[in-house]
Every structure is written in structure tokens, then in C-alpha cells.
Amino acid sequence: MSNDPFRWTVVSFWLGGIVLAVTSAVIYTLNVLNDITAVAMLMGALMMSTTFFNYIGVNPAARDERARKIGTLSATWSWFITLLFTSMVLAFDIWSGRQFETPRLLATIVFIMTVSMMATNLWYSRRGDVE
Amino acid sequence: MEFRIKKLEMLAVAIVALGLLAAYAFMGLDPIVAIVIGALLLIVIIAIALVPEKAVIGRPAVDDERLKMADVYAANYSWRITFLFVCLLGAASYTHWLDIRAGDFAVLVIFCMALTRLGYRAYFNSRGDVA
Numbered sequence: 001m002s003n004d005p006f007r008w009t010v011v012s013f014w015l016g017g018i019v020l021a022v023t024s025a026v027i028y029t030l031n032v033l034n035d036i037t038a039v040a041m042l043m044g045a046l047m048m049s050t051t052f053f054n055y056i057g058v059n060p061a062a063r064d065e066r067a068r069k070i071g072t073l074s075a076t077w078s079w080f081i082t083l084l085f086t087s088m089v090l091a092f093d094i095w096s097g098r099q100f101e102t103p104r105l106l107a108t109i110v111f112i113m114t115v116s117m118m119a120t121n122l123w124y125s126r127r128g129d130v131e
Numbered sequence: 132m133e134f135r136i137k138k139l140e141m142l143a144v145a146i147v148a149l150g151l152l153a154a155y156a157f158m159g160l161d162p163i164v165a166i167v168i169g170a171l172l173l174i175v176i177i178a179i180a181l182v183p184e185k186a187v188i189g190r191p192a193v194d195d196e197r198l199k200m201a202d203v204y205a206a207n208y209s210w211r212i213t214f215l216f217v218c219l220l221g222a223a224s225y226t227h228w229l230d231i232r233a234g235d236f237a238v239l240v241i242f243c244m245a246l247t248r249l250g251y252r253a254y255f256n257s258r259g260d261v262a
């Protein structure tokens with residue numbers, strides 16, 4: 001097993017993302033925000049947010065040029081997708097009469113943020129170089 | 132020249148967003164009207180700001196590495212702050228410390244995303260190099 005700190009950053013970030021995605025899917029499906037799901041969300045959020053800047057390469061100590069490009073671009077795409085999605089939800093909430101409940105909306109936004117971040121990251125990593 | 136226009140855009144967006152938020156919160160403006168106008172205005176202005184200027188007014192697109200990096204870094208910081216903000220709102224809702232409707236939740240997330248991105252972009256632009 002390697003002792004490379006960056007490997008543990010990647011593991012923590014992806015594990016946190018998976019925990020958040022699964023937990024938010026459970027919250028949305030069952031419409032329940034109880035102690036277990038709240039603690040799981042908290043754990044996932046802590047794992048993801050504490051390693052975020054190391055993972056995307058913004059932290060100078062963990063800088064790798066390709067990882068930095070992939071991380072920063074995927075975070076930018078994720079930001080944009082989340083903004084559009086939240087705006088659409090707001091429009092539907094007002095005009096279609098489809099009333100979201102707060103735990104479900106929380107779960108949906110967290111799901112979109114984490115999954116879009118991981119998906120674009122994976123896509124850029126597989127594609128090779130990033131411009 | 133482009134840099135000055137970007138600064139004016141950012142100032143205009145910040146003033147409009149804060150004004151609408153204040154009107155919504157304190158002045159008795161119909162919340163639905165304030166939310167719809169604010170969200171649409173933010174989406175339009177951000178979309179215009181993200182489109183290359185060649186496509187909008189016939190000038191060559193900005194190809195300045197420093198400005199691009201400032202914008203990308205601003206999106207990354209904004210993503211992380213929004214993520215923490217969503218988790219904080221979820222925790223406040225879960226503990227019943229804050230009784231928040233889904234529509235208000237969405238509009239607060241949109242405001243947080245737009246304002247933090249514009250604020251960080253202004254900060255990185257004024258600071259100089261982001262690296």
C-alpha cells in the first residue's frame with residue numbers, strides 16, 4: 001500500500017462523494033431525513049470538503065498540472081450544472097405547481113453537485129489532456 | 132477595456148441581487164415576483180458574462196490566461212462555499228432551527244452561487260495572479 005498522501009486525498013474525496021450520492025438518493029426516494037441519513041450526509045460532506053482543494057490541485061502543496069486542470073474544469077462545470085438545475089427547480093416550483101419538500105430538494109441539490117463533479121472529473125481523466 | 136466591463140457587470144449584478152434580496156426580506160415586495168425577477172436576471176447576466184464576447188458584440192474573444200484562471204478559481208471556491216452552505220441549510224432545517232420552504236431554499240442557493248462566484252472573481256482580478 002502506497003503512503004502517497006495524494007492517494008488518500010483521492011480515496012477520501014471519492015468515498016465522500018459516493019456516500020453523499022447514495023445518501024441523497026435514499027433521502028429523495030424515501031423522503032426521510034433522520035439521524036442516520038443526517039450523520040451520513042455530514043460524514044460525506046466532511047470527507048469531500050476537507051480534501052476538495054487538495055484534490056482539484058488548487059492547494060500549492062498538492063499541485064500537479066494535469067490534475068489541477070481536470071479538477072478546476074470539472075468543478076467549474078459542476079458549478080454551472082448546479083446553477084442551471086437549481087434555477088429550473090425554482091421555475092418548476094413556481095409555475096408547474098410541483099411543490100418540492102425541503103429534504104428532497106436538499107438531497108437533489110447535493111446529488112447533482114457531487115455526481116456532476118465526479119462524472120466530469122472521470123470524463124476529463126479518461127479523455128486525456130485538457131485544454 | 133474588457134476588464135472594466137467585467138467589473139461593471141459584476142457590480143451591477145451584485146447591486147441587483149442584494150437589492151432584490153433586501154426588497155424580498157424587508158420591504159414587503161411580493162416574494163414570488165422578487166424571486167422570479169431576481170433568478171431570471173441573474174441567469175441572463177451570468178449567461179452573457181460566460182459567452183465569449185466575440186459572439187455577443189463582434190469583438191475578439193478574451194484569451195487572457197490570467198482572467199480565465201481567475202474565473203475558474205472563482206468557480207471552484209464558489210462550488211465549495213455553496214456545498215457547505217447547502218449542508219448548513221440542510222442541518223438548520225433538520226434541527227428545526229430554521230423553518231425554510233423549498234422555494235426559499237432554492238433561491239438562497241442561487242444567490243449564494245452567483246454572489247460568491249462574482250465576489251471571488253473580483254477578488255482574484257484585483258489580487259493579480261491566482262497561482
